[in-house]
Amino acid sequence: MAQILADRRDIDFVLHEQLKVESLSGHERFADFSRKSIDLIINEARNLAVKEILPTQVDGDRVGARFEGGKVRVPESFHKAWKALRAGDWLAMTEDPEWGGQGMPRVVATAASDYLMGANFAFMMHGGLTHGAGKLIETFGTDTQKRLYLKKLFTGEWAGTMLLTEPEAGSDVGALTTTATPNPDGTYTITGNKIFISGGEHDLTPNIIHPVLARIEGAPAGTAGISLFVVPKIRVNDDGSLGEPNDVVCTGIEEKMGIHGNATCSIALGGKGGCRGTLLGEANKGMRAMFMMMNDARLMVGNQGLSCASPSYLYAVNYARTRHQGRHLLKMMDKSAPAVPIIQHPDVRRMLMLMKVYVEGFRSLFYYLAHNSDRIAVSDDADEKLRIQGIIDFLIPIAKGYVTERCFDVCSLGVQVYGGYGYIREYPMEQLLRDCRITAIYEGTNGIQAMDLLGRKLGQNQGRPVMDLFEEMRGTLAAARDVERAAPMAEALEPALIRLEEVARHMGTTALYGDLLTASAHAHPFMEVCGDVVVGWQLLWRAKVAAEALAAGAKEKDAAFYEGQIRSAQFFNAVLLPVALGRMDAILSGCAIAVEMPEDAFGAK
Amino acid sequence: MAQILADRRDIDFVLHEQLKVESLSGHERFADFSRKSIDLIINEARNLAVKEILPTQVDGDRVGARFEGGKVRVPESFHKAWKALRAGDWLAMTEDPEWGGQGMPRVVATAASDYLMGANFAFMMHGGLTHGAGKLIETFGTDTQKRLYLKKLFTGEWAGTMLLTEPEAGSDVGALTTTATPNPDGTYTITGNKIFISGGEHDLTPNIIHPVLARIEGAPAGTAGISLFVVPKIRVNDDGSLGEPNDVVCTGIEEKMGIHGNATCSIALGGKGGCRGTLLGEANKGMRAMFMMMNDARLMVGNQGLSCASPSYLYAVNYARTRHQGRHLLKMMDKSAPAVPIIQHPDVRRMLMLMKVYVEGFRSLFYYLAHNSDRIAVSDDADEKLRIQGIIDFLIPIAKGYVTERCFDVCSLGVQVYGGYGYIREYPMEQLLRDCRITAIYEGTNGIQAMDLLGRKLGQNQGRPVMDLFEEMRGTLAAARDVERAAPMAEALEPALIRLEEVARHMGTTALYGDLLTASAHAHPFMEVCGDVVVGWQLLWRAKVAAEALAAGAKEKDAAFYEGQIRSAQFFNAVLLPVALGRMDAILSGCAIAVEMPEDAFGAK
The missing domain is CATH 1.10.540.10 (Acyl-CoA dehydrogenase/oxidase, N-terminal domain)
Structure with a gap:
């Protein structure tokens, strides 16, 4: 198989x-x-x-x-x-x-x-x-x-969720209105309505534990007054056995474009006044706790994007190797020439190359991020831990926002490689595309990710994390320069790195001292060009390792794989990097039109 | 409303x-x-x-x-x-x-x-x-x-279709195996199986007329042996009344990602030996006839893309004007600031601007193409007719291949503007995205369109059509230079036009005298940059007309609309044109990696 x-x-x-x-x-x-x-x-x-x-x-x-x-x-x-x-x-x-x-x-x-x-x-x-x-x-x-x-x-005996969103509090979590009233026994009575709760109700497990964001009566408005509670679907007795239902009611699920297997629930908390929860962490510090969880959740969502793109690529390659259609381009005039597998058609190869570089670049990125966490876990060097954590934090919005969009593109290319068959249910491609689409939306839309990158991560710790990341990239460039077949690729990538440093300075300065609105209108493209260079960096790293392995005399069955690594980096540098450089030019133009556009000028009402 | x-x-x-x-x-x-x-x-x-x-x-x-x-x-x-x-x-x-x-x-x-x-x-x-x-x-x-x-x-008393595709003959129509055997009465007995037939069977009308591509027994292999037949679902008596069923059987319909309202049928012709048709046009000239029809069909598919993108844009603008979420960016620190309509957030404006420029640019393109046909219809000047038809022919693959991909992007942005609501069925956005996805596939995948542009249209008549198109564009630039507010936009667009001429020469030369495979691996990006410049041209034309109207003293209610036209062109030039120029650089790199990549190097088996 x-x-x-x-x-x-x-x-x-x-x-x-x-x-x-x-x-x-x-x-x-x-x-x-x-x-x-x-x-x-x-x-x-x-x-x-x-x-x-x-x-x-x-x-x-x-x-x-x-x-x-x-x-x-x-x-x-x-x-x-x-x-x-x-x-x-x-x-x-x-x-x-x-x-x-x-x-x-x-x-x-x-x-x-x-x-x-x-x-x-x-x-x-x-x-x-x-x-x-x-x-x-x-x-x-x-x-x-x-x-x-x-x-x-x-151990999965019970399941868990995460109850943040309300009808009027989506991207703006601070607007939530669910309330928590303290009871004499130290518990809280929770009342409110949550929506878009993934896995909010199901029959996989006998109980579901809901961390819930709510506002304790009298707490400040906005995010500073939000607390976190543990609210079980079924109350739990002190010996761990199940007690009475907890007035946590699923009032409906959404019909969605995809991920139909995971119910997106509306949940009424305490509709009958009987929903009790316990405070998790300190009062009014709920957002801080959620942010910790959100970092992991955002990485998971980026990974979900890859988990659509990776199968889409493999299905497409397998299909292209076996589906015969059309003569070879150089034999178009020879009516007796046989149909060839479509992987021989240049445009199909172009699509497969695009899919390959993103899937592999992203795999490296996620493993690199996870490995960084492991390095922190085993390190005794506090400065080093801080340095690595800074890099992780900077990369998270990219690993969510940029990755999910390119993965959606990859899934769309996968559909395209299949042609008409890509659009029908009999084949897996259209589901991967539909499922993938949510990843750009939940856990903070990609617009939120872009603003997180610009407004929070770029300036964090006086810009140390982004400088540390550039330093890591330069390390890879230097190492690649010492490897014969990788050196030209390092040369090709370097101007983009230098240019990105300029773009980052420009964005930081504009956001802080110039025009925050205009900078924000370029936040998304800024996230994209950061992502582009990150992919180029990971592909160079891969190519350098592959070139070394080839130079050391790789086994025959490995040689094709390593060659593929080198070609991927070359393809990226020649075909995708110029587009990224163009986008950097666009950012540096500082165009303020999106911001200045009169609202009426958007047209029809 | x-x-x-x-x-x-x-x-x-x-x-x-x-x-x-x-x-x-x-x-x-x-x-x-x-x-x-x-x-x-x-x-x-x-x-x-x-x-x-x-x-x-x-x-x-x-x-x-x-x-x-x-x-x-x-x-x-x-x-x-x-x-x-x-x-x-x-x-x-x-x-x-x-x-x-x-x-x-x-x-x-x-x-x-x-x-x-x-x-x-x-x-x-x-x-x-x-x-x-x-x-x-x-x-x-x-x-x-x-x-x-x-x-x-x-008059729609009966409906019609178009029966081309077979399981082993999709993009390669010439591989079809449906046969036509002449009968003594001048009719033909048709036998074969067709798939992916849009509207191939339905109960909207009492009869359905199928133009069918088939090969007359003994005809040459490939496209040179294909003839076109008229095959009614129900036979038609000489007085126009309905006769017996014609052994045209729908054997099933596809489950699809979208356009569920239009059945995509498998059709068995003559399974019981009783399917009769009459030759339409000359024997073995079926492909020529289909090509004529295909030009219209491809334009229609491009229009379908716009017919998803245009509503998606208007829904998104309306939603952004009414959905309140989050404080204004400049009041983020003021906890008591009210939630604002999301159209006030820069990233939402960025998305709306992108949607607007494509929707309006494409509207102009399609109307321009249609108007060109009308100009041919009323012209007596044979050279002028030829000139205009050449421009139309050159633009058709762009109006299908480029437009449908950007329209899919627009629909995806529309989903994004809605956030979580964009992903659920209650709102129209996700259906528009699903429906739109087919347009890049049928009537010739966009890869086929790109090859049509490179292999057929670019070299047509010694490259006259593309030169005539550039001439039209230069005419618009010259006219815009005479209008004060439009002149800087003409300046901004001109380098892209000059660069595209260089790219077109490079592509034509590479395809003809150099390396056809490598040129073909850049055919799709070539189609994209042609499309980009076409959009820029149409937006400049619009902006010039708007600037003139403003200079002449527009009514207040029109002024916002005209301002919108000017901003759209400025936005395109500052934000999208640099990306197009980057893509042109990538094409000019002549990167052959996609072609040279060893098949094994694509990875997993």
């Missing part, structure tokens, strides 16, 4: 040749994670993904989550897959074994997720949200909260 | 200020089409679109065309809308009244279609295909064929 979710050779390349993650096992914390055990984990994740999760993909889309009498039923196959996920402890791979985790390095978990999420990210969201809810409780919870909820979440 | 399909002010602007189409009424053929009668036609089209066709949009998507026992049933509302279309003679607006047409200039019909197709292009495809089938019979049919079919098609 052809590989259809993620390219194992590529996963191993990033883990062991680009990042050399095995060196983590030199530290006590990750001592168990030798190359051999990493291989086993990835093997198991792949098996689980293909055998148990992939069958939920079509079910999730066609049967979907169904709302019946206040309850949501997931497709039958989801139950089996959830059981398998739990059996293998896949829900909290990176967490403390004491609470049901596997203590895995993040980078290994990310590689495993390449398969698990690639098989059906809408299903895996249940796992991701459950893990996220657990993480909040682990970080901010009291001992009692941990005892009651944590292990049950990390 | 807000305008939601097309901006009437903009339609009138293009018709009467940019193109001054009323001058057509100076010619006998179009004498009836004064400004007043044009206004009436557009009014009626708008009423029909909003009242009768728009209600079919959601029905078409949710109920969809249904396949039951070999028959296809369209949603109930389609019948009512079809009746209204017929009642107003909207099916063959530009055709000879003798055969049921209205004799309208194409440009007026195109403006009417802006509304009709904007209301539901999947429904309107029935009309377009019916018109197209009629046009083939009008052009190539015998007197008998015309007598039997033509008026019934042009």
